[in-house]
Ligand code: 4AD
């Protein structure tokens with residue numbers, strides 16, 4: 078009878094005969110001893126075949142097996158302080174399922190283009206495995222926090238008839254005789270569902286035909302978007318800081334090993350605890366000019382500006398009350414100062430830039446009708462959205478957290494392309 082165990086559970090099988098199923102990570106040939114480093118998705122274990130203890134066939138198989146071959150190894154679990162993971166497998170049997178030849182990714186330094194072309198294989202590396210596990214942990218924390226704080230998960234459509242954010246970044250697709258757009262955000266729909274539930278969130282892929290080639294932009298990214306009735310801009314920031322603190326602290330607690338693999342300086346993450354500092358857009362403009370980055374009131378921040386502001390604080394910072402002119406049509410105006418709106422972005426620490434965009438939405442029918450006109454949006458496509466201001470309109474707020482930018486920040490990696498298994502970017506849709 079085979080006793081198949083996952084490597085992560087190996088400690089509980091000490092002294093037993095077990096079977097491991099996985100792939101060869103590394104092979105060291107020491108003549109009469111063959112060291113096979115085997116990984117199975119849950120961990121890595123060193124397996125040793127000794128010529129004097131196994132049959133010639135088994136020893137030959139251990140000698141022949143090459144990097145990334147799939148194999149089934151049986152042996153005795155032995156505690157060994159020197160072995161990675163603290164345990165070693167003394168091999169009694171090796172079955173090679175498929176002998177991989179000339180695995181393209183070797184320990185030498187490959188260029189990023191080569192690695193991206195081989196993303197389907199690159200994801201097997203320890204580093205990529207750690208990043209994607211942290212991503213999964215972030216997503217779990219996102220759902221845990223929202224589900225535990227009275228938010229109802231209501232998912233919104235991906236095929237939509239109109240735009241939410243910038244209409245120049247819409248992906249268009251045929252929809253039978255008509256056309257549709259891939260969703261840039263689920264926000265407008267969840268402004269409707271708060272009328273049924275009060276607090277909701279959607280979580281799914283969103284799409285933007287971003288022509289910019291930057292380290293922060295994907296064309297397909299995942300966004301979680303909470304929306305809350307009877308919550309104003311201040312209340313929105315309070316929710317955001319609790320939410321983000323919980324995510325970071327949960328990753329620190331549950332994914333310490335992966336953060337170590339990435340050599341992440343966790344002292345910076347340990348500081349990410351609510352409350353977060355808050356600055357107005359006006360103050361941020363002054364800060365930039367004082368830092369010697371000339372910046373005119375009314376301009377939108379670019380990556381260097383966000384980095385400079387973010388680096389001025391030891392935890393994420395809210396920038397709020399942006400100019401109305403460059404924010405989306407649905408933003409509520411500041412009372413008495415209509416050139417400014419009730420918007421807020423959260424800039425991550427360590428210069429990672431914007432991870433959340435959001436704010437308070439227009440509650441007034443008149444203002445919303447005017448905005449739809451000013452932004453040259455097709456009014457008929459938004460009649461349903463106007464209805465929300467006709468039938469029981471309330472002050473309400475919400476925000477969208479970009480998962481990939483959050484992963485990049487928490488993992489401490491410089492480019493967003495490594496934060497999702499198969500990134501979609503300008504000029505990049507393979508594999
Ligand atoms: O600031 P954005 O555009 O806000 C919205 O979409 C709102 N409708 C959200 C809401 O209020 N419900 O996008 C929100 C976040 C950004 O802060 C960023 O983290 C991420 O989504 N994001 C991107 N991530 C990767 N690639 C892109 N091209 C992104 N565009 C936005």
Ligand code: MG
Nearest residue numbers: 422431433434
């Ligand atoms: Mg934004």
